[in-house]
Amino acid sequence: MKIVELDKAPEKENPHKVLAKGLFDTEQVQVVHLELKPGESLKLHKTPMNVFFYVLEGTGIVVIGDEEETVSKDMLIDSPKGIPHLLRNESDSLFRFLVVKMKE
Template identity: 30%
Template sequence: MKKASLVNDLQYNENKPAVQVLLDTDTSREIRIAMRKGHVMKEHKTPYPIVVEIFEGEISFGVHGESYKLKKGDLVYLEGNVPHDLRAEKDSTIRLTLTKADTAERVKGVADNS
């Protein structure tokens, strides 16, 4: 058994989203992204499917030129190779599920370059 928490040791960065691996299993990676209001993750894509959960807060999630307001409790599944972007409308905690083939370093790179 592996255990992690979306709320314990939550840390925000001042100028960019904070990315932390919570669980690394045989089949997936569970990532926590902490975004202050106004933080963005510029348009990016991954070759693999992802699941995004808004654990706390509210974000604008852009896909195919449309912006969707996602709030606490919302889940989004996105196929691979779909460009998307995020903007925190409130301080937000986001759970991102990656396939094992994807990397947390890619997500950190997106956050660092946004």
């Protein structure tokens, strides 16, 4: 059994300059914990694999293609490969979510 504690998980450098911690990484799946402080945002980008986001805490904005939605705790958001997407925190509190990438 392998258990990963968030506090002890390694930080991952990323082009968005936000706190990202790698929780799980295999040939099939990668799970990253992301934290956006008020005013922080991911840059608009595409991924070469299907991704989903699971909101752990707070409220944020998700943009996928030409769709934009406000999301909050316990919501799962599907983001198909090759479609530009971003997440941003326009609230006054922390926005935390998991990014799950399904590798091909």
